[in-house]
Amino acid sequence: MTTLIIDRRGHVPLPASAPPPMVDPFGRSITYLRVSVTDRCDFRCTYCMAEQMTFLPRKELLTLEELERLCSAFVARGVRKLRLTGGEPLMRRNVMMLVRALGAHVHAGRLEELTLTTNGSQLSRFATELADCGVRRINVSLDTLKPDLFRTITRRGDLGPVLEGIQAAQAAGIRIKINAVALKGINDQEIPEMLRWAHGEGMDLTLIETMPLGETGEDRTEHYMPLSEMRARLAERFTLIEDTHRTGGPARYLRVAETGGRLGLITPMTHNFCESCNRVRLTCTGTLYMCLGQEDAADLRAVLRATPDDAALHAAIDAAILRKPKGHDFIIDRTQRPSVARHMSVTGG
Numbered sequence: 283m284t285t286l287i288i289d290r291r292g293h294v295p296l297p298a299s300a301p302p303p304m305v306d307p308f309g310r311s312i313t314y315l316r317v318s319v320t321d322r323c324d325f326r327c328t329y330c331m332a333e334q335m336t337f338l339p340r341k342e343l344l345t346l347e348e349l350e351r352l353c354s355a356f357v358a359r360g361v362r363k364l365r366l367t368g369g370e371p372l373m374r375r376n377v378m379m380l381v382r383a384l385g386a387h388v389h390a391g392r393l394e395e396l397t398l399t400t401n402g403s404q405l406s407r408f409a410t411e412l413a414d415c416g417v418r419r420i421n422v423s424l425d426t427l428k429p430d431l432f433r434t435i436t437r438r439g440d441l442g443p444v445l446e447g448i449q450a451a452q453a454a455g456i457r458i459k460i461n462a463v464a465l466k467g468i469n470d471q472e473i474p475e476m477l478r479w480a481h482g483e484g485m486d487l488t489l490i491e492t493m494p495l496g497e498t499g500e501d502r503t504e505h506y507m508p509l510s511e512m513r514a515r516l517a518e519r520f521t522l523i524e525d526t527h528r529t530g531g532p533a534r535y536l537r538v539a540e541t542g543g544r545l546g547l548i549t550p551m552t553h554n555f556c557e558s559c560n561r562v563r564l565t566c567t568g569t570l571y572m573c574l575g576q577e578d579a580a581d582l583r584a585v586l587r588a589t590p591d592d593a594a595l596h597a598a599i600d601a602a603i604l605r606k607p608k609g610h611d612f613i614i615d616r617t618q619r620p621s622v623a624r625h626m627s628v629t630g631g
């Protein structure tokens with residue numbers, strides 16, 4: 283593997299004449315890039331993946347250098363926040379080389395935030411280095427604090443290392459937000475306890491509705507939990523105060539008077555958040571999805587590999603942004619077919 287190009291001050295050089303920022307046909311500025319660095323994962327969460335998954339052949343993947351070049355092209359186009367995700371991003375071999383190269387954009391002030399979404403299983407190993415690379419906040423996905431249930435939901439994960447990873451990240455000075463998918467009949471009764479735990483540890487908690495993405499071998503409708511219902515339940519125990527806090531994402535926030543912490547609600551199914559969408563998603567094969575909930579995509583890998591000159595790449599990005607749709611059309615119905623065939627782990631959550 284070759285070394286990523288970083289100058290003497292640790293900065294990744296950008297082209298001298300920066301191309302213009304990205305604005306879609308609906309006037310939305312695109313300032314947020316999510317990058318799925320691998321479709322692989324050490325877990326098989328029941329709402330995310332099937333038990334038996336066929337992953338992409340490794341030769342299909344962009345190299346870390348190619349990913350860095352693509353990400354840097356987006357930074358040059360005005361992306362201010364970049365989230366690495368997957369699959370499990372920390373399972374990608376040598377991923378820290380990419381994090382370090384992208385961290386140079388943070389240190390140089392070109393990127394406001396470099397962050398990641400992780401299942402936390404590898405966090406203990408990487409916490410200190412992540413902090414050193416300029417990562418200040420991380421989302422850790424955790425749906426239960428019960429070890430047995432954790433194993434059931436993830437089909438193969440252990441809770442212990444995840445909790446240790448969270449502690450290691452906090453000790454390294456990284457702020458953690460816990461993301462939990464609310465699952466009726468599985469973890470819904472435990473959410474008040476998780477809220478108290480997360481807030482007690484100084485972490486915000488965000489709840490997510492299951493989205494119909496990819497076959498999982500299970501019927502999602504059975505465990506689909508509208509967050510409107512969860513909010514009503516929580517309101518019986520806690521004083522929930524509307525909070526104007528925004529992170530540039532789809533979550534809406536409430537302040538919990540009893541704990542002083544924040545509760546986020548991501549409700550793609552019951553409340554469409556598309557009007558303020560500022561993001562695009564890049565897969566580990568260089569496919570750019572302009573919307574999580576639509577099939578249309580642009581192949582940036584071919585352009586990337588055709589020439590080392592970024593002009594063609596920027597033209598392809600422009601053409602893709604012009605196709606960004608107004609919104610998604612998610613529906614959970616009883617046909618058992620997912621609205622979108624690809625898994626969340628491909629596009630990146």
Ligand code: SAM
Pocket residue numbers: 323329330367368369370371399400401421422423461462463490491492493494495626627630631
């Ligand atoms: N493996 C990492 C993790 O679990 O945090 C990153 C990738 S994962 C696809 C990102 C987020 O998507 C996780 O918070 C996960 O709970 C969520 N997710 C996966 N499939 C989902 C689905 N069908 N509906 C809603 N959220 C989903």
Ligand code: SF4
Pocket residue numbers: 323324325326327330331368369370401423627
């Ligand atoms: Fe892996 Fe994350 Fe999907 Fe769970 S939600 S299977 S941890 S990618």
